[in-house]
Amino acid sequence: MGRPKEHDEATRATLLEAAEGLLAEGGPDVLSVRRVSDAAGTSTRAVYSLFGSKDGLLRALYQSMFRDLRRRVLAVPETRDPVADLVGVGVEAFRAQALAHPHLFRLAFEWPKRRTTTTDEDRQEAWAAFEALLTRVKRVGPPRGLGDEEARRLAVGFHALCQGLASGELGGFFANDRDPLGVWRGALATYVKGLRARQKR
Structure with missing residues (x-):
């Protein structure tokens, strides 16, 4: 039996929603992995696992x-x-x-x-x-x-x-x-x- 994914599609959706909300505070330039993960109530590891980087998050x-x-x-x-x-x-x-x-x-x-x-x-x-x-x-x-x-x-x-x-x-x-x-x-x-x-x- 495979190991369940630690970060799933629900986590991905939550992170994208949090990132979109933070864009209102100053646009893409002020976005950071830490701020997004904090706003989503998860870890920076989740961002890196699902998107690879801040640039990956912006691309998503x-x-x-x-x-x-x-x-x-x-x-x-x-x-x-x-x-x-x-x-x-x-x-x-x-x-x-x-x-x-x-x-x-x-x-x-x-x-x-x-x-x-x-x-x-x-x-x-x-x-x-x-x-x-x-x-x-x-x-x-x-x-x-x-x-x-x-x-x-x-x-x-x-x-x-x-x-x-x-x-x-x-x-x-x-x-x-x-x-x-x-x-x-x-x-x-x-x-x-x-x-x-x-x-x-």
Whole structure:
């Protein structure tokens, strides 16, 4: 009979939750193995056993951001209205993820050092989320479909718009607006309808 694991998935989840909470106090630069283990009520050994290092912990947080984003994108229903569906992806997936996990959003998109420490595994998780978005963008094109390069470029634009809206909302840019959701829907609908009109030319 094998020896039971000392540090299991429950411990891993607790450590990630504690690390995410500590990001609010000063971002990734102030995170430490000791602070995370103390906040999670466990030992530094647990962090090293499950993640290898502080960098490994940060990578796990980064990957969880894109894994959750992909799940949210896939969860948005597909209807006979691909324009409304794509707007829904922006609001129900991207905005929802940013508001639910603002510090993971900043780690993934705003922390300067993240780009210099990204691994192939990190990029795979990010690309998987982007591919889910790409599938929705292709539905907005003409019946003959979009070429891969054109669809990718339009998806990058949609993603950038979502990222900017999320950064603005998290940064308080919409603080005096009574309907931030309306801001999102209006901006995304304008982009997607413009995309659709362009394809019909």
